Amino acid sequence: MSLRNALLLALFAAGAVRADGSATTLFDSRPYVRNGGYQESPIYESFALTARGESDRDAWLQDLRVVARGWGRLTLGPPFDDRRTTGRVGRQLAVGGAVRATQLDGIARDGVLTNGLGVQTWTGVPVQARFDHFERGDFLGGGRVFWRQSFDSEVGASFVYALRRGYVAREDVAVDGSWTPLRAVTVSGLVQWSIVEERLAEARLQALWQLNPKLQLVADVQRTAPDLFVDRSSIFAVFSEERRDEVGGEIVYRLLQPLSLEADWHWLKLEGGHGHRAGARATFRTVRDASYGAEVRLITEPDNGYKLARVFATRRLPRNVTITVDLDAYWLEREINATKRSFVATVTGGWAFAQAWEAMIAGSFGTTPYFERRTEAIARLVYRFGLPGAFR
Amino acid sequence: MKRALLIGGGVLACATAATILGTDPAGDEILFPHARHQQAKVECITCHENVWDAKTLAGDFLPKEAKCLECHKQKKADGQCNFCHSDVRYAATWPKREPRLKMDHSAHIERVKEDCSQCHSRLSEPRHPATLSDGHAACLKCHDHAQQYSDARCDTCHVDLASYPLVPVSQVSHQGDFLRRHASVARSSQQSCGTCHEQNFCLDCHAKTAMVPVETKLVDRPDRRFIHRQDFLGRHSVESRMDPASCQRCHSTNTCETCHENSRVSAGLSARDPHPPGWSLPGSGAFHGDAARRNISSCASCHDQGAQSNCVQCHKVGGIGGDPHPPGFRSRHNLNEARSDGRCVACHL
Numbered sequence: 001m002s003l004r005n006a007l008l009l010a011l012f013a014a015g016a017v018r019a020d021g022s023a024t025t026l027f028d029s030r031p032y033v034r035n036g037g038y039q040e041s042p043i044y045e046s047f048a049l050t051a052r053g054e055s056d057r058d059a060w061l062q063d064l065r066v067v068a069r070g071w072g073r074l075t076l077g078p079p080f081d082d083r084r085t086t087g088r089v090g091r092q093l094a095v096g097g098a099v100r101a102t103q104l105d106g107i108a109r110d111g112v113l114t115n116g117l118g119v120q121t122w123t124g125v126p127v128q129a130r131f132d133h134f135e136r137g138d139f140l141g142g143g144r145v146f147w148r149q150s151f152d153s154e155v156g157a158s159f160v161y162a163l164r165r166g167y168v169a170r171e172d173v174a175v176d177g178s179w180t181p182l183r184a185v186t187v188s189g190l191v192q193w194s195i196v197e198e199r200l201a202e203a204r205l206q207a208l209w210q211l212n213p214k215l216q217l218v219a220d221v222q223r224t225a226p227d228l229f230v231d232r233s234s235i236f237a238v239f240s241e242e243r244r245d246e247v248g249g250e251i252v253y254r255l256l257q258p259l260s261l262e263a264d265w266h267w268l269k270l271e272g273g274h275g276h277r278a279g280a281r282a283t284f285r286t287v288r289d290a291s292y293g294a295e296v297r298l299i300t301e302p303d304n305g306y307k308l309a310r311v312f313a314t315r316r317l318p319r320n321v322t323i324t325v326d327l328d329a330y331w332l333e334r335e336i337n338a339t340k341r342s343f344v345a346t347v348t349g350g351w352a353f354a355q356a357w358e359a360m361i362a363g364s365f366g367t368t369p370y371f372e373r374r375t376e377a378i379a380r381l382v383y384r385f386g387l388p389g390a391f392r
Numbered sequence: 393m394k395r396a397l398l399i400g401g402g403v404l405a406c407a408t409a410a411t412i413l414g415t416d417p418a419g420d421e422i423l424f425p426h427a428r429h430q431q432a433k434v435e436c437i438t439c440h441e442n443v444w445d446a447k448t449l450a451g452d453f454l455p456k457e458a459k460c461l462e463c464h465k466q467k468k469a470d471g472q473c474n475f476c477h478s479d480v481r482y483a484a485t486w487p488k489r490e491p492r493l494k495m496d497h498s499a500h501i502e503r504v505k506e507d508c509s510q511c512h513s514r515l516s517e518p519r520h521p522a523t524l525s526d527g528h529a530a531c532l533k534c535h536d537h538a539q540q541y542s543d544a545r546c547d548t549c550h551v552d553l554a555s556y557p558l559v560p561v562s563q564v565s566h567q568g569d570f571l572r573r574h575a576s577v578a579r580s581s582q583q584s585c586g587t588c589h590e591q592n593f594c595l596d597c598h599a600k601t602a603m604v605p606v607e608t609k610l611v612d613r614p615d616r617r618f619i620h621r622q623d624f625l626g627r628h629s630v631e632s633r634m635d636p637a638s639c640q641r642c643h644s645t646n647t648c649e650t651c652h653e654n655s656r657v658s659a660g661l662s663a664r665d666p667h668p669p670g671w672s673l674p675g676s677g678a679f680h681g682d683a684a685r686r687n688i689s690s691c692a693s694c695h696d697q698g699a700q701s702n703c704v705q706c707h708k709v710g711g712i713g714g715d716p717h718p719p720g721f722r723s724r725h726n727l728n729e730a731r732s733d734g735r736c737v738a739c740h741l
Contacts, residue, residue, distance in 0.1 A: 096582040176580040188576045229640035236692040241718040252568040271686035312614035326614035328622040344622040348612040368623045
C-alpha cells in the first residue's frame with residue numbers, strides 16, 4: 001500500500017476528509033507531421049485527486065490537502081480561515097511576479113505574515129517539457145514580497161534566478177500590482193527587468209472598467225523583449241535585441257441577458273514593421289445550457305497574417321446527452337505547401353450515462369495546409385468519484 | 393478529392409447543426425408556478441417543511457409527488473401528466489443539487505419572522521428558472537462580511553468554489569478574452585486565484601508534461617478560448633511571429649527544434665530548403681541576418697545546438713560571417729567575460 005493510500009485511509013477512518021477526483025481515459029487518433037506524416041492513435045489515462053480535511057474537532061486536519069498530480073499541500077498553524085502560510089512539496093506551479101508561471105519539482109512556501117504583508121518563495125528544478133532532457137545544473141529559485149490590501153488589490157516585488165546546464169538562464173527582478181480602487185475598476189501591471197542583460201524584459205499595464213453590468217471596457221499596453229524569453233544559456237541569446245509593443249483594447253457588451261458581444265483590437269509593433277490583432281465574437285446562451293457562437297479574427301504582420309472565421313454550438317439533449325459542433329476556417333496570406341486555406345469541422349457527442357460516468361466521442365475532419373485530408377477521432381471516458389466515507 | 397471532402401464535411405456539419413438547433417430543450421422540467429400557489433395562499437412550509445429545521449443544505453427540501461397529489465390528485469388520475477411535467481416521455485424527479493453554501497435555515501427562520509421572501513424574493517416559474525436566493529445582496533443586508541470579503545475568505549459561506557459552473561462577471565471579471573488577460577492578474581493575485589482554482593486547474597494548460605493539450609482533453613468545449621484550437625499547426629508560424637514571447641513562456645526552443653527535426657523541415661533534413669531565396673545574400677531583403685534580428689526565436693527553433701549550431705562556423709571570431717552581436721552588446725559584456733564563460737568559448741577561442 002502506498003504512503004498516500006495509507007494516509008488517506010487513516011484520514012477517512014477519522015471521518016475528517018472530503019475527497020473528490022476524476023479518472024479520464026482518452027483516445028485520440030490524429031495525423032502528425034512528424035517523420036513524414038502518419039496517423040497516431042494513443043490512449044491516455046489521467047487521474048486527479050483532491051482531498052482535504054474538514055473536521056471541526058481536529059482543526060489541524062483542516063489544512064491538509066492531497067492532490068494526486070504528485071504534490072500535496074500542508075498548512076501549518078491555525079485552521080484554514082486564519083491560515084498564515086502554506087507549504088508545498090513536489091511537482092507544482094510557481095506563479096507570481098518574475099517567476100511567471102513555471103512548473104518545478106521542489107519546495108514552495110507562501111502566505112501573509114502580518115497586516116497583509118506576505119512572502120512567496122520557490123526553489124527546485126524546473127520541469128522539462130516533453131522531448132527535453134533533465135541535465136545537471138538545472139535550478140530555479142526565487143521569491144516575492146507582497147502587500148495585500150484586499151483580495152483584489154495587491155502589490156509585489158520579486159526575483160527569480162534560473163540555471164540551465166550550470167549557466168544563468170534567467171536572472172530577473174519584477175514589480176507587479178493589481179489594484180481595485182473602485183468596484184468597477186481594476187488596474188493591473190508588471191515591470192520585469194533582466195539583470196543579466198540590463199534591459200526591460202517585459203512591461204504591461206491593463207485597466208478594466210465595468211461601466212454597468214452590461215458593458216465592460218479593457219485597455220492594455222505591453223512591451224516585451226522576445227529575445228529575453230530565449231533561454232540565456234542558448235547561443236542565440238547573443239544574436240539580437242528585439243522589442244515588441246502592443247496596445248489596444250476590448251469591449252464586452254451584453255446586449256440582452258443571453259446575448260454577449262465582444263470585440264478586441266490591438267496594434268502591434270514588431271521588429272521589421274507593424275501589424276494588427278483583432279477579433280469579434282457573439283455568443284448566445286439559453287437558460288438550458290445551450291450556446292451558439294460566431295467569431296471572426298484577423299492577424300496581420302509585416303510579412304504574413306491570416307483571417308479566421310468560426311461558428312460553434314453546444315446543446316444539451318434529453319437523457320444527459322450533449323452535442324457540440326465547431327466549424328473553423330482560416331485563410332493565410334502566404335502559402336504553405338501551395339495552400340492558403342484551412343477548414344476543420346469538429347463534432348462531439350457526450351453522454352453522462354451514469355451518476356459519475358461520462359463518455360464523449362469526437363470526430364474532426366477537414367483540409368489544411370499540412371494535410372490534404374485531416375481526420376481526428378477522440379474518445380474520452382471520465383469517472384468522477386468521491387472516496388468512500390469522504391462525501392458530506 | 394479535396395472538394396468532395398469539403399462538401400461531405402459541410403453536409404455533416406450542417407446536419408449536426410440542424411440537429412442541435414432543431415431539437416427540443418433538454419430534459420424534463422417539473423412545472424411549478426410559485427406565483428399561482430402564493431395567490432392561493434399556500435404557505436412555503438406546506439411544501440418545504442423539511443427546510444424549517446435544517447442546519448445545512450445537505451437535505452431533501454423539495455416536495456415529493458405525494459405532497460402535490462394532496463391537492464392535484466385528480467390530474468394524475470385523469471392521466472394529465474403534462475400538468476406537472478414538461479416532457480412526459482422522460483418524466484423525472486427534481487434534479488439533485490449539490491449544496492454549495494453553508495446555510496443554517498433553522499437559525500434564520502425566526503430572525504426573518506418566517507418571511508422567506510427576505511432572502512428568496514424571486515421564485516422560479518414554469519420555463520423561467522430563478523436563482524435560489526438573492527445572492528450576496530440577501531446575506532449582506534444583515535451580515536457584515538467586509539473582513540471575510542477583504543481577505544477572500546469565501547469559505548466562510550461557500551463550499552467548494554472550484555466546482556461553480558459560472559465565472560465571475562464582476563470582481564476579477566472573467567468576461568471577454570480573459571485567457572489572454574489572465575496573466576496580468578494572476579501574477580499579482582496568486583492567492584486570490586487560489587481561492588477558486590486548485591493548481592490542477594492551472595496545470596491543464598501550464599503543465600509542461602501534460603498528458604495531452606487542453607484543447608484535446610476538452611474538445612467538447614467550443615465556447616472556451618483555447619490557444620491551440622483546431623488546425624493550430626497551420627497558424628503557428630504566424631502566431632509565433634506575432635508574439636514569440638508568448639510561445640516561449642511555455643515552450644523551450646528545444647520543443648520547436650525536436651518537432652521541426654522530426655517533421656523534416658529543418659535545414660539539412662528536408663529535400664528543399666525552408667529558407668527563402670536570398671537568405672545568404674546581404675541586402676537581399678530576405679537576408680538571414682535581418683531575419684535573425686527580427687525574430688531570433690524562429691532561428692533557435694531549428695538551430696539551437698549549442699557549440700554545434702551552424703551559426704558558429706561563420707560567426708566565430710575570424711569567421712566570414714563577422715560579429716553577430718547586436719549594437720550595445722559590447723557595452724554590457726566584455727572580452728574577459730567571454731573568456732570566463734563556457735558558452736562563449738564556441739566562438740571566442
